[in-house]
Amino acid sequence: MADVLARSLREGAVGCSGETFVFFDLSRLQNLLDRLKAAFPPTTLHAVAVKANPTVEILRQICLAGHGCEVASIGELELANTVGFPHEAVVFDSPVKTREELEYALRLGIGINANSLGELERIDALYSPSSSRSRIGVRINPETGKGSINTTSVATHNSKFGVPMKKNRDTLLRVFSAYKWLTGVHVHIGSQGMSPEQLLEGVGTVYDFFVEARQSTEVTVFNIGGGLPAKYRESEKPIRFAEYADSLRLRCPDLFTPSVSLVTEFGRSLHASCGWVASKIEYRVESSDGTPTLLVHVGADMFVRKAYRPDDWHHDISVCDSKGNLRTGTMRTFRVAGPLCFAGDYLDRSVSLPNDATEGDYVIVHDAGAYTFSMWSLYNSRQFPPIIGYEGPGTKFRHLRNRQSVEDIVKFWSCVT
Numbered sequence: 345m346a347d348v349l350a351r352s353l354r355e356g357a358v359g360c361s362g363e364t365f366v367f368f369d370l371s372r373l374q375n376l377l378d379r380l381k382a383a384f385p386p387t388t389l390h391a392v393a394v395k396a397n398p399t400v401e402i403l404r405q406i407c408l409a410g411h412g413c414e415v416a417s418i419g420e421l422e423l424a425n426t427v428g429f430p431h432e433a434v435v436f437d438s439p440v441k442t443r444e445e446l447e448y449a450l451r452l453g454i455g456i457n458a459n460s461l462g463e464l465e466r467i468d469a470l471y472s473p474s475s476s477r478s479r480i481g482v483r484i485n486p487e488t489g490k491g492s493i494n495t496t497s498v499a500t501h502n503s504k505f506g507v508p509m510k511k512n513r514d515t516l517l518r519v520f521s522a523y524k525w526l527t528g529v530h531v532h533i534g535s536q537g538m539s540p541e542q543l544l545e546g547v548g549t550v551y552d553f554f555v556e557a558r559q560s561t562e563v564t565v566f567n568i569g570g571g572l573p574a575k576y577r578e579s580e581k582p583i584r585f586a587e588y589a590d591s592l593r594l595r596c597p598d599l600f601t602p603s604v605s606l607v608t609e610f611g612r613s614l615h616a617s618c619g620w621v622a623s624k625i626e627y628r629v630e631s632s633d634g635t636p637t638l639l640v641h642v643g644a645d646m647f648v649r650k651a652y653r654p655d656d657w658h659h660d661i662s663v664c665d666s667k668g669n670l671r672t673g674t675m676r677t678f679r680v681a682g683p684l685c686f687a688g689d690y691l692d693r694s695v696s697l698p699n700d701a702t703e704g705d706y707v708i709v710h711d712a713g714a715y716t717f718s719m720w721s722l723y724n725s726r727q728f729p730p731i732i733g734y735e736g737p738g739t740k741f742r743h744l745r746n747r748q749s750v751e752d753i754v755k756f757w758s759c760v761t
Contacts, residue, residue, distance in 0.1 A: 345620050348734060357732060361730040361746075365621070366619060366717055366732065367622065368618055368619045369619070373615070374405065376585075377614065380610065383585040389433060390607075392414065394415050395611065397714055397717075401745070402615075402733075413434055415436055416436075425452075434454045435454075437483070439505055446467060446470055450478050453477040453478050455607075456479075457482065461512070467480060482519070482528070482529060485509060486550050487509055492656075495656070497534045506530075509549065520560075528566065529565070532568075532569025533569070536573050540572075544592065547595070551595070551599065565607060569608070569609045572612070582617075615714035616715075617713065619713025621709040626640065626641065637678070637679040638697075638707060639683070642691075643682010644723075650691060651682070651686075651689055651690060654690070659691070659692075661695050661708065663697050663698055664705060673698040674698065675698060675699065683726065731745040
């Protein structure tokens, strides 16, 4: 990362793009996409979660690699249409789809996962086999419990996501028999904070229902969702797609046979390690308790989860000098604070960094490619930073997204077109 930053500064790749830059390693993303494809049967639809990273040029690379996408809003669906994803490779998963949105998705032939029994009733009123080729499934909550992060655990008894399995098993069997257009099941138990064992338990619980339902219905599609945790600390061991697929093959063997259409919805595990952020240190402020604060140009506007739930979310941090050279001197404890008018706006309140970190240096925030700039906050109306892509040592930089202009900010908050 330091080498890339140094080269971008030397070559003027960042230009006059402000004081914060998002970098994204496109070659690393391609490698992970290839690994994902190799781990599962060749007929698997890998619908990459747009919510993790909605950057159009990055979505375009995913599309060109032969993958699909998972969308959770009409806006994300339009991003998918703009990029050019085939309609049959798009999966629509929002828990609050309107009748108009369902009608639109059905007309295009977009895949749909209903979140509730009530949504199935809406689809039944709208669906016509003569006018729609949509593959339709129902999300099932296996009720296997929460992981280590409450706010990203979605398989609890009171979850807003999916039809609860325990009290609705017989009802689900009946709706599969009643709705001939209902051919799929969907399960997703959480994003980050779920162990591989918990992911396997969630998929396995719905798989057992799937095997039973197949005895009397035409259900053929199994969507295993995503949720494979990303590695955010240098000390952590990443979980490989192949390892997860091998575990699934042992627990749910039918999913790897030609009679089943398998779908995945990975996002964080593909994007997180590909992106990182460099932000200039504007001030180093000494404090009465002896812990200095580095004030930088990004904080809770991009790292929302880190700021609000610091015990649940982590990003390693490094420091480079003003030319991009990595600082490696004597270490001491710092606070790293963002620019917002909000007392909780910290990237870290106790992080060990080189003592000589100073104004004009750059803080590098690691593993920032997923659920960071896609969660950008408009508080204080700060400009969204540029996203700069690269493909390994010596390759040319290209802007995947330009820095937001102040005129665009005014336009957003205005009724003037």
